Each structure stands twice: as C-alpha cells, then as structure tokens.
Amino acid sequence: MADFSFNPAAANKASQYYDGHDYEVELSALPRTRAPSYTPGNSAFQDEDDISLINDRKSSKSGLGATERVVRVVSQTPTAASNRQKRRRLQGWRFGVACSATMASSVLILNLILAIVAAVKFGSENGVGTAFTGSCATVNSWATWLHIVINALSSLLLSASNYTMQCLCSPTRKEIDKAHAKGDWMDVGVASVRNIWRVRWTRGVLWWCLALSSVPIHLLYNSAIFKTLDANDFSVATVNSDFLNGEPFYPFYPIPPTYSSGYQEDGTPKGYFNIADVPALRKVQSFFAQNYQNASAIQNLTNSDCIAAYGTSFISGHSHLLLVTSQKGNGSNHTVFSYEEVQTSSGAGPNDDWICTDSEEAQGTTNCDIGGARNNAATWTMYGAPIEYCLAQIAPSHCKLQFSMQILITVILMNVCKSVCMFLTLYRQKDATLVTIGDALSSFLDRPDPLTKDRCLMAKVDVHNGPLRWRASGVKNTPNTKPLPVTYYAPLRRRWFAGATVLRWCITIGLCTAALITAGTLLGIGVGGTQTYLSGQSVFSLGFGAVDSRSLIDVGLPQYGASGLLSSVLLANLPQAIVSFLYLTYNGLFTYVRARDRNTRFADSTQVHATMSRIQQVRHGWSAQAAAGHHTAWSTTYVISRLDQ
Template identity: 30%
Template structure:
C-alpha cells in the first residue's frame, strides 16, 4: 500500500468555504497581507504560544548566568590581588601559586568550566541567530513576489538580505561578538611554569658528611660557583639534601623545566688519585631554563648523557631510556658515581589570568546577553523556524505564486520568473503573479542526501576543512622536521599538550609583556576559530540533509507536522530547531573532543625562569640564592605532534560521517525541496474540490491526490488518502 496510514476523518467541505477560499486564491492572496481582519475565517496563527520565545528566554537566562560568573570571577580575582593598577604585572593576576601537579589539576578544572560556559553561551547565541535569520510568512511571500526564495529550517546567511533590517542587525551583533570569544575565552586563564637554574658539582663523600667542617674547592673560581657550592655545603651539614639513587637521579633531572629541584651533587667514587683526601668539590656545569627561541634544537638536560657511553639519538631526551636501561654504566662527565644529593625547592607553578582578556570576555557576554534580552521582549516577528511551520502556513493559506508547480524542487534554475515555456508575453514583461512552468513528468528516482544542500554549502565546508586539516598536517610535518631526532618515534611518545622546547614555535612574535600575551593567544586560538566555522558549516549541512530526510518521509508515511509553536491536533513538537538529537548530540560530543584536542595541539606557553643571583662571592649559607623578584619570562606557543595527529584522525572521522550520510538515498521520490520556501509552498496546493479546513492540524502525507479524470495530475500534502505518483505521468 502506498498510504501506510489512511487519512481518517476527512470530510466534505462546505460550498461556502470553497467559494471563500477560491476567491482568496484568485485575488493573488494579497488581501491577508494588506488587511488580515478582512478574512473572517482566517485562524490566528499567532494565537498558539510561541515555544521558540520560551527557548530564547532560557538562552538569555543562560547568558545572564555566564556573565554573572565571569564578573564574579573578575571581581574576586582583583579583590584578592588588592585591586592593583591595570598595568601591574603586565595585566596578569595569580589565582594559585604552588605545587605544579596541583596547578595542572586546577588548570584542567578551570578550562573544563570555561569550555562548558563558552559552549552554553555560543549555543544560546547560535540558537538566537538561527531564529533571527528565519523568515516570516510575509517575508517569504515578498521574496516570492520578486522571484526569489528564502531558506527555512536551516542556518542561513542569504536570508539576511530578505528579512527585516532589525533582525539582520541583531544577527550580525550576535555573530560578530562570537569572533573575539573564540579567540580569547579559552586563554584568559593559563598555567605558568616556574623553572629554576641549577648547578652540578662532583664531590667526594666526605663533602656531605655532617661532621665535616670545611672543604677544598677544585676548579671552582667564579663568584656564582663559589656562592652556590657554599650554599650546598651549608645544606649538607644540616642534612637538608635528599639522597637519590642513580636511577632516581636520572628520572628527577631529566626534565625540560626543573621546578621541584635545585642544585645537584654527584657523589663520585675512587677519585682519591684525582682529588686526594678529604672533602673536595669540583664544578661540572650549569643548566639554565630556556628563555629564548633562538636555539632551534634545545637539549636542556644533555649533561645526563655526557660521558664515554655512546647513546643512539642526537638528543639526550631521545636517549634517556637507554641511560636507564644501562644505569650501572652511567658516567656523567666521564666520572663513576655512587649516588646523588639533591636540593629540594618549593615549587612555584602559577595559574594566572589576563585582566585585559577577561574584560573583553565580560564585554562580549554583556553584548550577547543584552541582545538576547532585546530579542525576547522587543522583537514581535513570528518566523517560520521549521519545515513543519512552513507547510502548516502554506497549507492553511496557499501561495498562488507557486500554484501549478507541484513537482518543483530547490533547483529553481529550471524555471524563469513569470515566463511560459511556450512564449513570453507580447510586451516582453514578466508576470507579477508568480513562476510559471509546464507540467513535469514524475520519475520514480530516490535522490541522495547530498543533493539537498547547495553547492555553496559544500564548498564552504570543504574549504574550511581543507584549511584546518591542511594547517594541522603542516604543523605535524613542521614538528617532525624540527625535532631533529634520529629516533622519530620519540615524537609520538610525549603526552598531549606536553611543554617541550623542541616544540616551541619560533616565529617573529613578541615573547613578553601584554603584546606577547595577546599575539600568542591569537595564534594559539586561530585553529579554534577555524573549527568553529567548520562546526557551523557542518551543522548546516547536517541540518539540510536531516531536513530533506524528514521531508522525504512524508512521501511514504502519514505523520503530523513538526512545528516550533505549541502543537495542535496531530502536530508534533519540534527538535531543538531542526536537527534531530541523534545527530546533534554526537556532533557536539565529537566537535567538543576536537576542540580539546586542538587546545592540546597548539597552546600558550608561559615560562618564568628563576635565575641564580649574580653577586660577589660570599658564604650565603641558608639565604636565598635565586632571584625570585625579577624572573626572566618567555611567552610563546607550543605544539604537540601526538595531539595534532589525533586531531587529524578525529576530523577525518567527521568527514567520513558526513560524506557517508550524503550518499545515502532519501526515503522516497518526492522532489527535494530542501530549505527552499518556493518548493515547499508549491507542494502545499490542494485541488479546488479538495480544499479542507484545518489540514495542517491533521496527519498529512504527500502524493498523487487522485484526479484520475484529468490528463495532468496533481501532487501535494493532504490529510486525505493519496496515491503514489505514476512514473512518466505529467503533474502540475
């Protein structure tokens, strides 16, 4: 059976209603535009409670809550800092200063909260933007009168030229304000690594004996070296140094940035013939945190691999596993050692936020929330948000400009405005009534989903995808090239988002001050902006294809219309706008994961290097030997090849999903109207003897309306029984 669900309750229409509706159609349906009150039988389409306005109220409420949380965060942070001057500490404030592991955990939690808040705010903004770009019935008819059409049920930029100017301005305010939000919000809070400079000495075991009262300096001459060894001798006498086995020593100091430990003593064995008897100390070297991008191949703990052993790999980082596997043969600086004595220092990893960036985020939130509140209370228009809204409207009041074109689809290039295919009018002018076209033959052919979307949508999506994935591939190859390691597999053994000097982007960008912060934040978040554009295009394509699928189902089964207002009769409530949850939820999860992976692929790096104090030689004892007042700072971007590779894989899965869905055939052979208002309107005309009131409130189906006595048939939506169109038959 073609009609899987028979239309029940179909009754004959009274002659008076027929005459009234026929007169309305023959008048060109301009009467209701000029004087709605003149049509007594016209139902009040606005009497149904507009559910989309309730949703916008929730969007505005969500915006208010996000704005309130941002303002509270800013005020509490400034209050704890004592409301310093704006230029204090380059506009940075410290949220937490302490243990590095604790800082990492807090940073993860804060950024999780930031991403939740930004998702809520951007989701609310996108909902309002789609509502503002949706056309009203009047705007759709005005477009049809100019031989144009509007998009219904999908996010649309092309509608902006055809809708009321106020709504277009509100759409632009919401859209433009999203740009800085994508660029700055995720980087308003960032972790700053504090790393210490340290020196390495080889000493005899007597040096660390607490009973020793003095020692001999061997090849120690500079004031800095004297200061540090005196300091270490004082700590050794107090028992404040930590003993480490050779394995633990390698693990503790094979760190890109050393934040938990300071100076190091290597306890040598069997060196009496070199140093003689007693407590002797010899300077071996020093390690300073990397604060410059000039070194293209930094190796911050190369001293661990400095010995007669031959390790594979041209960097110590790629050879650490070999050192650990042969720890018994470890001879740093060519000397056999028994164990190490390490200075334990307080960690000073900081979680900070930028006051200027936070102010930008607050201003954006204020603009978005104010715009959403204005839409809620000051915009009177009632747009058609879904195809169900449009079908309901056009069934209740058909648009005569699309009459006699029941097989019209979104490819309007097959029709010319007001021109018969037989000939033009003698005056050569276009008709003002509407499109005209000859009857079309129906062919039983199920089209594929991708045909529902315009070529421009596919091109915009593919361009954005190629730019994003192409940039990711470039960074991946760039990273592989500049790592300069014989063991290329070591690149992919790092953790996601790991700070490694070999992964610093050494572009000509400022590395300090407010300029360094803002410029590197922008660079780090440009991929996030591209991903947001990709999401919008992806969401638009999926919406169009799911819309086409819902439309096509009316060709095989009877169902109620899905509307955005309060449902009446057999009508159904709408999805969150048009995209079904089975698509929208996975898209949000996958793109959210991709946002996180990209944040781990290229990220802001802030390093504060605590250098040893430059001072005349003195016995410093327990006094501080690090300059904590004026640390050297480095602000740059880092990249992580494993995260980049993971991002490429996830993005490729998105591409496979949408292309795969695009090649699936639609459920029926209905003309693919997609979001085209003219094609939707063309499918909503009933024969003169088939008009029935309240069709839109019933379960409807599309098909041949059964005019068997006519050579040219007619297809459309009806609450009555319809038949499958005949392949090869003319329809109009």
C-alpha cells in the same frame, strides 16, 4: 453577533492579516475544497486563533449554502489580547530563543561574579592577577578543570548564538512572497547567510552582531586563566665524598681533550677550567657540607631517578645537584671533577645535554637520549668518573594560577552583546518567521502561494534556469497557469547525499580536509623538530598537555610583557576559532540533510510529523558535546604557560 456573507477573496485576506488586530475572525460552514490544514505541535503559527480556524473548517455545513462563508467578528478584551501575546512568546522558535537568552545571561552572570571576585580578592598587576601559588601538581589540576569549564561555557554560548542566528535569518511569509514575486527564493529550516541580504535590516544587524561577537570569545576566552611554571636554574658538579666534608678544591679541573696543548690567555692550561672564577661553587659546597645529611633539605637519588628528575626542560622542586663518585682526585684537583651551570628559565630549548656528556653519539650535540641514559644508569659516567648516586637540593615548587583581567573584560563585553541581541530578537521580532520546515508547511497549506499554483512538480532547477517561468510574462505578481513540462524526476530511492547541494558538500568537506591537512602538517613539523631532541623516544613520552621546551613554537612574536601575552594568546587560540567555524559549517550541512529528510517523509504522510518543527539544527546534546570535545582537545594541544625565574 451579526453574521454577514462575503466573497472568498476577502476571507482569504482576512485570514492572512488577522493577527495583531483587536478582533478575532472565525470561519464557519467552510466547504472542504482542499486538504485540511496541518499545524505542527510547537509551531510559531499555532495559537488559539489558529486552532479555532482549523476546528471551524472541519465543522459541518450550515444552512447558508455550500459556497457561502460566514465571519463572526468577536470583540476582544485587552486582557485576552495580552494573554494571547504572552502565550505566543513562549511557543515555537520563541521558546528556543528564550532558552538561548537565558543560557547566555547565566554565563554572563557567572563571568561577572568570577571577574569581580578575582579583582577584589586577588587584585592584579599590569592586568595579570594571581589566584593561587603553591604546588605545581595542584596548579596543573586546577588549570585543567577550569579549562574544561571554560570550553563548556564557550560551547554553550556558541550553540545558543547559532540557534538565535538561524532564527534571525529565517524569513517571514511576507518576505518569501516578496522573493517569489521577484523570481527569487529563500532558505527555510537551515542557517542561511544568503537570507541575511533578503530579510529585514534590523534582523541582519542583530545577526552580524552575534556573529562578530563570537570571534573574540573563541580567540581569548580559553586563555583567560593560565599557569606560570617555576623554572629553577641550577649548578651541577661531579664530586667525591671529600667535597661534602668541606675539603678545598684546586683552581683547575680537566675537561675532555678537545683543545690542543698549551695555555690560554688568562694562563689557564688548555683543556682545563678555572674553578676559582666561579664563587657559586663555594656556596654550593658550603650548603651541601652543612645539610647533606638533612633529609628535608637534601634528597638522595639513584642514578635513574636523578636522570628522570633533571632530564626535563624546566626544573621544579629541585635546585643544585651533586653527582657523587668514588673516584679520587688527581694532581690538579682532589674533590671536583666537573662543574656546569644550567639555565632552564630562559625556555630557549632543552638543557639536559650535560647528562650525556660521555655519550659518544651525543658529544657536542643537544639530542640527549634521556630514555637511553636511564636504561644505562648503572654505568653512567661524567667526564670518565663513574656516578654512584646523586644529592639534590630540595626547592619547594611555587607554580602560579593566574588570570588576565583584560581578557575577562573583553569576554564579558562580548557576552553582554550576545545576551542583548538575543533578548532583542525575542521581544522586537513581532512577525511570525518560518524557522522550521514544519512552519513552512503549515503556512503554505493554510494559504497556498498563487505564484506557484499548479507547479507542484517545479524543481529548484526551474528557479535557477528561469527567467521566472512560473510567472506570466510582463505581468507582475500574476501566476502563470500554463502547464510546464516536468524538468525533474525524483528518484524512487533518496540518498542522504541528495539532502544537500553539491556546493554545500564540497565546501564542508573541503574545509574539513584543509583543517586536517593543516593539523597534520603542523603535527609533522612538531614531531620532526622534537625528534631532534628525543633521539628515538616517542613523542608521547613528553606527556599529554605537558609544557616542554622541546615543543615550543617560535614564530618571531614578542615574548615579554603585555604584547607577548596577547600575541601568544591569539596564536594559541586561533585553532579554537577555526574549529568553531567548522562546527557551524557541518552543523548547517547536517541540519540541511535532516530537514530535507523530514520534508520528503511528509510527502508520504497524511499529517505533519511532530518532529518537523523541532528539526532546526543538529541536536544540542550532540553538537554541544562535539564542540566542547574539540575545544578541549585543542586547548590541551596549544598551551600558554609563563615561566617564573
């Protein structure tokens, strides 16, 4: 190879634009006029060319003179160039984006398989399919575990999308130089929305596609699978043993004397109820008379067990109920002392107030204290008749595990969008971007910025207070070498709080505080409304994640059909989107603080830490676990359940 000499400016230019040409540039006999270059271990700028440049700079001086530089131009075969490009694609941030794209594609394949199997094997009606029908305990268990899996998958998508978005908004060295020439600046090493308006427009489009595709996933994904509860309406009657033997009952039975004496319009005495108008009671009598000794059809319950089984919002596993008393009948009725039809499938509210009929403090109200009733089960009475035991009709529970094909299709489409954007980022982004602080340090040590020459003490306040104090007035892109007074004195001890701007801290803390206040307000409203029905019971008595009509949310949205399902899904998953936004906010804050910490430590070290290039965001293990925990907690707090009458 022929050697020839050239001036230093040309060498700098050659080293700046050597990447992508059909030749390699090697520098030899380079005098050490400044500190040696540092390249982080997994930086996007480190390849064989960079290593050769650094090694040659450390070589001894040749016989050409201390100020003379030599370039050897070595022709490169297509195979070598291809191998170099392949190795480059799996280094630094490209490796992270490749992992993110693989992760998103794996979630997409899993979603496609589940959707196809569900559609082919179970089918759907009006977009809703049934995957399992059976025991409510089994359905609850399946629903809980499936929601944990869904929250884990959505958290993985969020983490992969956040990583790729940060890579997209990371600037190239050319974009930073362009911003500096305009007196502007760009963020490096953190997720910055500010950079989106200063990077190449194609990367901005991909960034927005990734951001917007996250919204439907967090609003819909968690409700792709839901459970349908079996709520049974039932009749409850207070009877004696003669009723079980099929003895006839008279048309009227007395109710508490809340009415004046006399007769009603149909001839029924006031204070009495016409049983003859209720043919369902005769069917109940016929069934119990034939099966009350059949343990597979009738269950004998103690008073306490009876109150516990029927003192819930939705009755599943049981149907009609007889409260058996030893009291004998009077002149108006010999076998039936009270009768009531209870509807629980409407979901309008608790329907257990009949249990506290004889409770003076609960008379005429709906705040029946089930806990207190169980404690006094031995003295339980119904319209003055002491209850000895209960006979409950056994009704096998038939809860359903259902899925929504519309939601699954929407989630799959958004998943496809994310996967495509990630692969486009990996294969279409040719320019080396400064994703981490280590990348920026490597670039600026290799090629210092002339616009900030001799400005090592320049602080961010100089950039904001300008105008362009580091550039010569009236001369574009010309460095101002006139010394400036020191405007910022770094403290001897750096606090973690100083790692991020006051505005970023205020935004993060403000949003988290607003979320806590909102959640606390909703909790207070919910507990206050529920206490109306609990009457001294703890809200924990409802069960964690249990469906109870006493904790229903009624905001006037549609409750039936496809519109009712969609409105309920959006309302229940709104906290998921809020939590995802908070995750991005505090993840950016902690990443910013960690990056500043590493940058400060570099000033006291003689080499770039290996972790400099890895500090891009909060570690995936911590962030993914925290996000998954938040989403799982919220998915258990706001539950979507359908009632099957």
